[in-house]
Amino acid sequence: MGESTQDGTPGSWFRVTIPHGIKYDRTWLMSSIQRQCSVPFTPVDFHFVKNEARFFVQEASTASALMDVSYKIRDEESQEVCIPVFVRPSAVPYSVRYKLKPEEMEQLKLTLIKRFDVSKLALDLQRLYVDPDLVGYDIDIILNRRSCMTATLQVIEKYFPELLSLNLSTNKLYQLDGLSDIIQMAPTVKILNLSKNELTSMQELSKMRGLKLEELWLQGNPLCDTFPDQSTYVRAIRECFPKLLRLDGQELPSPVTVDVDTPYIVKLCKGSYFGSDELKSLVLQFLKKYYLIHDYGDRQVLAGAYHEEACFSLTIPFHPKDPVPSSLCEYFKDSRNMKKLKDPYLRVQLLKHTKRVIVHTLCVLPKTQHAFSSFVVDTWFQTETMLCFSVCGVFKAVEGSSKGCVRSFTRTFIATPARDCSLCIVNDELFVRDADPSKIQSVFSIPLPTPTSSSMHPLSQQQQDIMQASSTPSEVNR
Template structure:
């Protein structure tokens, strides 16, 4: 029946009730011929582009459709669709639609082409999209819809998937995928908000992770809660990441929307938010495996470097090589006293090098113990990981070579004052396939080159803008009332101190409970804590040893 309308020009003059009835019957019977028929929509003197036209038709007629083969000219703009529902709606709306206070008329070339003529084989637009979706679903139960609208197959077949939410048109397909998908990747789709029309198909299934990275979500306010089951979330590369928020506030606000979150932007979080995505400044585009190794290394290495450098021993092989290069602008007398100068193999400035070598023999470091000894001689530090720039030079099955450029400050120590240091450290790591330090596999440092100089005033101004949290510390930063209460309760549980005394000790060490417990243990052993500071008279003979076990 539908064949009699082959290339039939349908408009206000040719439309009849009989044609309307035939189209309604065709929709009801789901005729195979209808599924493979494409209808040409023609718009006279359309002033805008294709996306504006598709959006206008969607809003005016109130239904979704997938356009094909859009062509624009000065007089007539056209595209194809397989949606008889759209054709029927246009007919009932008298072939007119409004845009910017102007009325535009539509003509329809009914049943103009078949899918075989357009695509080269007998396949519908729905079948093309279904095939692409199935290919983007992997064995890890991840549905990868990244940059979906620009999929090469859609582009090759001239199917204009102008916005991601068109997938909601494929209800049966989306319901099936929603039951099977655990990780949904929606990255690089120019989303300005969370696409609830799509996510509604997934939230009742096993979905635990959503990737919204590299979109156009403007603020955290737009990041509406998706599901209470979400454990992994990616939002980096959105304008919301440019908000003036410190890392702790950023994580706290996102965690309020996703209470079961354990991983943010590929970085694990714990209950206190100690681990966090603190730096994203990679010089080159890294693969997921390389990025994971680098971020774990940097987190652990510099966490120990700023707290307890003896624990860095396990990072180096027994025959590790290490050099320091410095160029500080001090007097000759200061150079001889400077710990960097005393342990440097060479100087950037040859004059300073000559002054030092006259009184000291050149030293080199070719063992694990020597490296740790040198590092322990350097002043205590605090690194600002947000300033780190990382350049990976090589990563393969045998080694990893990368350079870290950043800023740290030397904490006031004895007679020394606080200094800001601009550093560059080059690490050469080998992949140990045999057990090393009780680990089945590990990356270990074989060579390291350490260069340090005084930071310029501009670098100093742009560093340490936000509170620094170290992975090796259990410390509150700008705590609210609830955080203070929780930390005090934990400290009271271990020490049996009265609340006022517990709070005073925590404030004294800037809410670092690990430091507070160490100081408490020392004071308890030396008898410096009066009995009236405790909640009740208990036997504290075993308390100090218990705390030492906990601290270890």
Template structure:
């Protein structure tokens, strides 16, 4: 990656360059792009293009914030990289994306874009790219983020333009928070994955508490077998009805909490799979969640793959002294029983959103009404409700938006539709 922190140096375009680029200049640019292209991942890294050392050595300069240079790059992408899946445009001083509106036609398979650390001041700019069916998008470091009220506002804006996005690049209210949390999370899980989990003691407050639960999901038999070690500690409130047992399953004070964690199976977390969501921040308290996947060592099974979500409340101090006040751990069992070489999340058929959620009578009524009001089949209505945490109003808004955009498959609807 050709990245540096800060904005790239502005330069004046070579007068000879543009869409009618002479042979020598065009050859240099093509060679530069070929070196920045990874054919294994079909990704093109154009970050910091204006200060590319090879172009500078030949007195060439490409500035993607100039229309003619952007047009030239798009022409070359269409000619040499039509199967492009990932494009990195970070650190290019872009304030407008209008010149890249043709990407959807020139690189129709594009799934990932990095627009980080540019000069995008208006959130509406990203609408220029709305025809792209992006699955991954990075926008951090752009000025418009500073004007947003919360992370949820950021997510909502992006999802309105790109409903297919599955991975949304990191968004922190400020860089100080990033610098505080990322090392803390990395340190925590490094210790957690070691054989010395008792070293987590200093990271927990003296009066902390911790709870653990498995989701209320009906799993294949073999997966239930693999989850037996966790069942006795499962504090899922939909399953644990007795108040006394709920109280008993809570872990209080640092000794109980760390003792409980030490008794859980050995793990190996994949830090590259982590997503971090900060949902609460005051000068004296930070609330955030970490989600990802991990391998679990088991004497009975080969390494299992599980996914997890962990919510923390911590006292922000110096990184080494930060203390956890509340720790809520949810582990989701894998639908695949054995993993030999590496861990990867099971990929359900995207065309079939079926679910095995155990529904209570109240949820069944909500599901039935939502299915009737939207005209969707029950399984699709269920997926929509689950994706929106059973918030019917929000699910209805999302359904209306996706239906208007025409992104809902026809087979999602009942025959009457």
């Protein structure tokens, strides 16, 4: 027998599930569903379970209309992918089942009004669960409970419609499913204090992405201890809240914005200019030495080419319709393809910071043999203290399941001057893809010694002679 709702009608609630819904912006997802649905509805208890998005609706007519929406909404990025929507009968949602009584709602309203600062449009709800005005009436407001958070947001929506600042510190919050409703119920909030709670995962914060926060407090949550350094922490939070100006009381650099409404003209791009033969020699010598060590030496030696706080990223192509090319499988787990990655925490984690981490990453990548004669080098920005240049070409895998496969690569370096008239890498971006067969027929015509699995610290004279004979780039923009 079905469970009864608040009005006593059995079986009139339905659960709506969107597989992999967590990768979509909540506001976009719900507005898209409502546009396609022939019956207006109000979602109840919208939340994420693992990767799914879920909410509840009442009435069979609404459920039937939502069933018709399935596969009619197209993914924002891949218009070829249609989003499924599954609907099935459900028990009464938690927030409805344990809804506060009218007298409890009235006392909660009075308590919140007492905590509201009219001059600052700020609501201080820290330690709400021990507020004497609630405890004295034997009212338990535990904000981890969906019913309690829903009731709190309903009061905010009705009595503080222009709320700017909300303090929820020290409320033992470990999940933000209920709070995510603030995106619709109190969209004006710009300052949110979640400090001294029990949040452990960036996945919880990602549920709040639709909120246009300018200031956020998180200190005192276990989540803050999961990042290797402050810069990684800031980048991860900025992924969720791009307009954030202050984090834990500290000023952040102004976010970079692009005015997409202003028309502009893309000027014709001309070849880069080295500036001098000395600079050209510097870049080419650097690349020769780097790739000789990379292919034939011990890659641990490459640590000397990187700044202590350098950053490295690896990307392989991705299109939702295409499977991962089999020859690139060895690179897939480290690939930071921004079109594929939806998890803001993973986007940051796949950036390799510090030269120790970078060199470890380089050492576990497959052994390679680069065709130096295929290199095209372009120096595209230069100041007295920084040099930006790119190199593209092809290389061959020399071990493993993809042995013999030829791949194309593009690598962009940002470097600063170093001792001994060399360069120090501060940023390194590597893009690897399958090579065009028409462009690789002759690049490996000169036989090069195959690197072995053993480390070879110094370069032999023979290897240096081979480099001199075969390593001249085929084209250098200057």
